[in-house]
Amino acid sequence: MDVVSIRDFSIEQIEHILDVAEKMVPIARGDEKSDLLEGKMLGSLFYEPSTRTRLSFEAAMMRLGGKTLGFDEPKGSSVAKGETLADTIRMVDAYSDVIVLRHPQEGAARLAGHFAENPVVNAGDGAGQHPTQTLLDLFTIRKETKRIEGNHVVIVGDLKYGRTVHSLSEALSMFGAKLTFVAPPSLQMPKEHIRHIESRGIKPSISSSLEEVVKDADVLYVTRIQKERFPDAAEYQKVAGAYKVNMEMLKDVKKDMIIMHPLPRVTEVDPEVDGTEHAKYFEQAFNGVPVRMALLALVLGGVQ
Amino acid sequence: MKEFKVTPIRNGTVIDHIDVGMALKVLRIIGVDASVNYTVSVLMHVPSKKGGWKDIVKIEDRELDPSELDKIALVSSNATINIIRDYNVAEKFVVEVPDRVKGIMKCSNPGCITSRNEPVEPEFIVESKKPIALKCVYCDRLTTNVAENLI
Numbered sequence: 001m002d003v004v005s006i007r008d009f010s011i012e013q014i015e016h017i018l019d020v021a022e023k024m025v026p027i028a029r030g031d032e033k034s035d036l037l038e039g040k041m042l043g044s045l046f047y048e049p050s051t052r053t054r055l056s057f058e059a060a061m062m063r064l065g066g067k068t069l070g071f072d073e074p075k076g077s078s079v080a081k082g083e084t085l086a087d088t089i090r091m092v093d094a095y096s097d098v099i100v101l102r103h104p105q106e107g108a109a110r111l112a113g114h115f116a117e118n119p120v121v122n123a124g125d126g127a128g129q130h131p132t133q134t135l136l137d138l139f140t141i142r143k144e145t146k147r148i149e150g151n152h153v154v155i156v157g158d159l160k161y162g163r164t165v166h167s168l169s170e171a172l173s174m175f176g177a178k179l180t181f182v183a184p185p186s187l188q189m190p191k192e193h194i195r196h197i198e199s200r201g202i203k204p205s206i207s208s209s210l211e212e213v214v215k216d217a218d219v220l221y222v223t224r225i226q227k228e229r230f231p232d233a234a235e236y237q238k239v240a241g242a243y244k245v246n247m248e249m250l251k252d253v254k255k256d257m258i259i260m261h262p263l264p265r266v267t268e269v270d271p272e273v274d275g276t277e278h279a280k281y282f283e284q285a286f287n288g289v290p291v292r293m294a295l296l297a298l299v300l301g302g303v304q
Numbered sequence: 305m306k307e308f309k310v311t312p313i314r315n316g317t318v319i320d321h322i323d324v325g326m327a328l329k330v331l332r333i334i335g336v337d338a339s340v341n342y343t344v345s346v347l348m349h350v351p352s353k354k355g356g357w358k359d360i361v362k363i364e365d366r367e368l369d370p371s372e373l374d375k376i377a378l379v380s381s382n383a384t385i386n387i388i389r390d391y392n393v394a395e396k397f398v399v400e401v402p403d404r405v406k407g408i409m410k411c412s413n414p415g416c417i418t419s420r421n422e423p424v425e426p427e428f429i430v431e432s433k434k435p436i437a438l439k440c441v442y443c444d445r446l447t448t449n450v451a452e453n454l455i
Contacts (some may be wrong), residue, residue: 105417107442197354
């Protein structure tokens with residue numbers, strides 16, 4: 001099966017993936033060895049740069065005894081000569097057992113799935129879907145807070161353009177989490193996503209002040225506000241300053257509230273926060289490995 | 305004697321009650337171009353008995369396939385089809401929006417993979433028939449203006 005969009009999964013399937021990922025943690029850490037995917041080949045096609053996603057997929061495959069081939073930029077490959085994605089996919093499909101694809105065009109993974117016989121895993125397609133990020137976010141929330149349902153998740157940052165927060169909020173609404181979206185009005189969650197969430201029976205709160213809502217949060221999910229979204233630098237500074245997570249912001253929060261961030265961060269989470277019990281973003285980055293191990297093992301039939 | 309701008313046809317298909325201004329889009333959807341070997345009359349901006357204005361297309365000596373004609377509903381949901389045999393209306397039906405649409409329009413998302421040179425035809429699932437909303441099977445984006453995105 002292909003892994004293209006988080007919308008393709010039921011709650012039961014997601015929970016199963018997270019259960020399998022849980023079992024992968026000791027192998028991901030290198031404490032245990034595994035030959036589950038020995039003899040299997042991962043075709044890793046990155047048409048756009050990505051550090052975390054690519055490396056964690058490759059680590060996941062190799063920790064399970066498999067091998068990887070592919071490219072991390074299209075320059076120098078047949079892609080640069082004008083080959084269609086469909087042809088590249090058919091070729092790599094013949095050389096490997098599973099394809100991981102990051103592509104700047106939306107819908108690229110769905111198209112790849114149509115041309116490949118072997119499973120295709122979407123590692124991000126333009127402004128579209130990034131389902132493995134959503135799975136590792138859900139894994140982190142479940143692992144750190146012992147539940148997903150009933151959590152109050154405050155999502156702050158660029159909610160308009162951030163694909164991570166679109167998929168995550170849709171998935172959280174499936175699980176029945178309480179959602180609050182914090183962003184300046186120009187970067188708030190698009191209406192079609194809010195409608196989608198409401199269709200699951202969840203009414204998200206909308207706010208422009210992080211200070212007001214952070215005290216009640218169980219999970220604070222922070223994303224980067226990109227400078228290029230703003231016409232002038234002064235406006236950017238004002239907005240970036242208003243959503244900065246620092247010790248001052250954290251003085252009245254719940255003791256066991258966790259802070260997540262898909263990384264890379266710029267200034268939105270102050271490094272002074274890194275040492276607190278709240279900071280879970282580096283654990284979150286590590287969790288990409290066991291979650292991707294679980295997915296690869298499941299789509300390749302290494303586990304049921 | 306009554307004066308006709310366009311005379312009735314003896315045999316063929318009349319597409320009536322086309323939303324005003326949409327006649328040429330309708331021809332595009334049903335694939336009428338210079339290569340056809342039958343006569344096509346197009347009437348644009350004619351008064352409608354139901355009030356307001358409409359367009360009409362008359363195709364002589366050709367009975368078009370109803371399933372083909374349903375695509376017309378994407379740009380003109382009130383259009384009616386009359387199959388004419390020996391000057392009489394032999395069959396009459398209203399077009400209906402199909403459940404899936406393939407090959408007649410492109411995705412409105414310029415970032416969609418189907419906008420690139422890939423060997424696939426854009427394909428859509430009809431999410432809503434009134435107002436019309438089509439979801440791209442590749443990128444999930446909704447397109448509501450079909451007329452602007454015809455191939």
